[in-house]
Amino acid sequence: MSWASGAVDSLDLYGSAMVLTDYKRKRVPSAADVSMGRDLQLAFYALALSEHRLGNMELDPSRFILGYWSILDGVWHPRAVGKNIRTRAIELGLATKKTVLVEDLAVDTLGRVAQLLRELKDPKNRLEPRPSQACVTCAYQGICRSDDLRYRGMFNMKD
Numbered sequence: 001m002s003w004a005s006g007a008v009d010s011l012d013l014y015g016s017a018m019v020l021t022d023y024k025r026k027r028v029p030s031a032a033d034v035s036m037g038r039d040l041q042l043a044f045y046a047l048a049l050s051e052h053r054l055g056n057m058e059l060d061p062s063r064f065i066l067g068y069w070s071i072l073d074g075v076w077h078p079r080a081v082g083k084n085i086r087t088r089a090i091e092l093g094l095a096t097k098k099t100v101l102v103e104d105l106a107v108d109t110l111g112r113v114a115q116l117l118r119e120l121k122d123p124k125n126r127l128e129p130r131p132s133q134a135c136v137t138c139a140y141q142g143i144c145r146s147d148d149l150r151y152r153g154m155f156n157m158k159d
């Protein structure tokens with residue numbers, strides 16, 4: 001079963017470095033959001049790519065440079081760098097001394113995903129809709145499944 005999908009905007013090879021870029025028209029996720037696992041996009045891409053090859057070439061995460069390119073500002077925002085390419089990436093201006101390691105990001109992401117799955121499986125964290133007067137102004141009305149008959153039955157049992 002496929003439970004996540006995405007398309008890498010760009011993967012460029014610079015010598016032994018592999019630069020994975022996601023282009024952003026609007027907000028660029030902050031370095032803190034990426035490193036704390038609140039924004040998982042780049043980490044997911046790194047994990048997914050590390051399981052593949054490009055021709056004869058292994059896609060080795062220790063040589064990845066991950067970042068966002070802001071289309072509006074024309075600015076590169078580094079978000080993670082592999083340990084074997086870190087020094088070179090800093091020299092090239094594609095990372096800074098503060099940029100987190102891809103290896104840590106990947107481990108953190110797996111941990112975060114595992115934690116989210118555990119939370120979702122916990123009956124205490126059920127995400128069923130709970131219709132109330134607040135629905136009138138709720139920003140999630142467009143995607144809320146409060147009209148779904150399966151949930152309606154659930155509400156009737158509770159109310």
Ligand code: SF4
Binds near residue numbers: 135136
């Ligand atoms: S619209 Fe859905 S998500 Fe929003 S308050 Fe109502 S039940 Fe909850």
